[in-house]
Amino acid sequence: xxxxxxxxxxxxxxxxxxxxxxxxxxxxxxxxxxxxxxxxxxxxxxxxxxxxxxxxxxxxxxxxxxxxxxxxxxxxxxxxxxxxxxxxxxxxxxxxxxxxxxxxxxx
Amino acid sequence: xxxxxxxxxxxxxxxxxxxxxxxxxxxxxxxxxxxxxxxxxxxxxxxxxxxxxxxxxxxxxxxxxxxxxxxxxxxxxxxxxxxxxxxxxxxxxxxxxxxxxxxxxxxxxxxxxxxxxxxxx
Numbered sequence: 001x002x003x004x005x006x007x008x009x010x011x012x013x014x015x016x017x018x019x020x021x022x023x024x025x026x027x028x029x030x031x032x033x034x035x036x037x038x039x040x041x042x043x044x045x046x047x048x049x050x051x052x053x054x055x056x057x058x059x060x061x062x063x064x065x066x067x068x069x070x071x072x073x074x075x076x077x078x079x080x081x082x083x084x085x086x087x088x089x090x091x092x093x094x095x096x097x098x099x100x101x102x103x104x105x106x107x
Numbered sequence: 108x109x110x111x112x113x114x115x116x117x118x119x120x121x122x123x124x125x126x127x128x129x130x131x132x133x134x135x136x137x138x139x140x141x142x143x144x145x146x147x148x149x150x151x152x153x154x155x156x157x158x159x160x161x162x163x164x165x166x167x168x169x170x171x172x173x174x175x176x177x178x179x180x181x182x183x184x185x186x187x188x189x190x191x192x193x194x195x196x197x198x199x200x201x202x203x204x205x206x207x208x209x210x211x212x213x214x215x216x217x218x219x220x221x222x223x224x225x226x227x228x
Contacts, residue, residue, distance in 0.1 A: 042202055042220050043152065045215060090213045097154065
């Protein structure tokens with residue numbers, strides 16, 4: 001089961017809305033998580049079950065999708081949101097598989 | 108407060124062994140499945156291994172099967188990863204992660220800060 005994220009890099013300005021995509025090679029139902037990783041830090045859980053925000057995650061982060069197509073949307077991008085974002089499926093395991101990541105960088 | 112703290116990383120020659128530890132605190136360790144996830148320098152995340160809350164089930168990524176052994180000591184709230192026959196391609200930051208309690212949603216809700224393993228001659 002392969003997870004594919006697009007684009008690899010996204011150049012955006014603070015305040016913009018961004019949409020990251022994740023596609024599964026076969027259906028994973030809604031068993032999908034999104035993680036944020038900043039340089040030199042461990043990943044942090046943002047979204048689970050495709051659309052549920054983890055504790056403490058700001059409301060500007062939202063997830064949607066089911067089956068094979070998923071999106072992570074960040075409304076009004078803040079400076080602290082510039083990071084790499086990974087999707088992960090946990091429907092069909094082992095193995096637990098991650099996408100290759102999308103880097104959100106400052107334009 | 109939930110904490111996972113990895114240790115045991117370092118520089119090791121190809122073919123040698125290393126044991127990583129992950130000390131857990133702030134939660135009931137023996138109730139949670141635990142995983143190791145690694146990240147090679149400049150690369151993405153790769154799941155390595157999982158052990159059930161009671162040690163009854165264990166799974167490995169194909170890339171480490173037969174060389175790595177995951178274990179846990181619930182009396183010490185500690186997770187381990189014994190890495191044998193190390194290869195250059197095992198060079199990575201190794202993260203200890205906690206799996207959510209829901210049996211239907213085994214995502215990773217807590218991560219340690221990671222420990223670096225470098226395999227080099």
